[in-house]
Amino acid sequence: GQNIDQPTEMTATEGAIVQINCTYQTSGFNGLFWYQQHAGEAPTFLSYNVLDGLEEKGRFSSFLSRSKGYSYLLLKELQMKDSASYLCAVMDSNYQLIWGAGTKLIIKP
Amino acid sequence: GAVVSQHPSWVICKSGTSVKIECRSLDFQATTMFWYRQFPKQSLMLMATSNEGSKATYEQGVEKDKFLINHASLTLSTLTVTSAHPEDSSFYICSAKKTSGRGGPQETQYFGPGTRLLVL
Numbered sequence: 720g721q722n723i724d725q726p727t728e729m730t731a732t733e734g735a736i737v738q739i740n741c742t743y744q745t746s747g748f749n750g751l752f753w754y755q756q757h758a759g760e761a762p763t764f765l766s767y768n769v770l771d772g773l774e775e776k777g778r779f780s781s782f783l784s785r786s787k788g789y790s791y792l793l794l795k796e797l798q799m800k801d802s803a804s805y806l807c808a809v810m811d812s813n814y815q816l817i818w819g820a821g822t823k824l825i826i827k828p
Numbered sequence: 829g830a831v832v833s834q835h836p837s838w839v840i841c842k843s844g845t846s847v848k849i850e851c852r853s854l855d856f857q858a859t860t861m862f863w864y865r866q867f868p869k870q871s872l873m874l875m876a877t878s879n880e881g882s883k884a885t886y887e888q889g890v891e892k893d894k895f896l897i898n899h900a901s902l903t904l905s906t907l908t909v910t911s912a913h914p915e916d917s918s919f920y921i922c923s924a925k926k927t928s929g930r931g932g933p934q935e936t937q938y939f940g941p942g943t944r945l946l947v948l
Contacts (some may be wrong), residue, residue, distance in 0.1 A: 749931045754939075761921045761939040762872070764830075769932070806872070810935055820871045 721745045723819035725807050730825045731797055739792045739805050739822045747812020753781050753792045754806040762806055802826045829855050832924050834940035841912055842948055848908045849943045851922030857902035858924035866919045878905050912947045919944055
């Protein structure tokens with residue numbers, strides 16, 4: 720079967736750095752997406768990785784290792800507004816998006 | 829940009845009535861749109877995938893006669909919840925993407941703001 724694993728919840732301190740991991744087992748691979756979802760709102764697109772390596776976008780970076788079936792989202796200089804759920808999703812060989820359950824990130828002052 | 833709108837954002841209705849939710853891609857043509865449902869503190873659940881001009885593909889366990897989907901144009905898809913009951917109360921979210929089955933960042937799904945449905 721197809722599976723995406725990410726931690727259920729993480730806590731970090733304002734100003735710090737946090738890394739949210741995602742591991743996957745899917746039928747083929749056509750890219751990995753990270754989305755941010757604030758409570759009560761719809762998801763918003765953060766990043767897309769299809770090749771191995773690190774993609775940096777301001778305070779957020781996303782890393783991919785296809786051989787390990789592994790990705791992480793790195794958030795630097797955490798702000799209170801970064802408190803949200805972070806969803807990892809993988810596109811399989813049929814271009815179907817397989818969603819992880821999301822990681823709830825709690826930022827403390 | 830890639831902006832998706834949904835209307836209405838909130839709807840309260842009586843049990844047994846039907847509710848229509850619209851999803852529009854405002855600045856791009858969406859070959860494929862998706863409808864999700866999310867219950868409080870739970871994951872996104874894909875309900876159905878719709879391609880313009882063809883019938884929607886429903887996920888297992890989703891009643892196609894209850895959740896009617898119409899993707900009449902490249903910028904509009906509608907979800908109609910027929911004979912709504914309190915257990916249908918949920919957060920319904922649509923998403924749209926520009927291409928289908930070619931891979932790459934064009935496969936990114938862009939989400940509408942969601943519609944909260946409360947059935948009394």
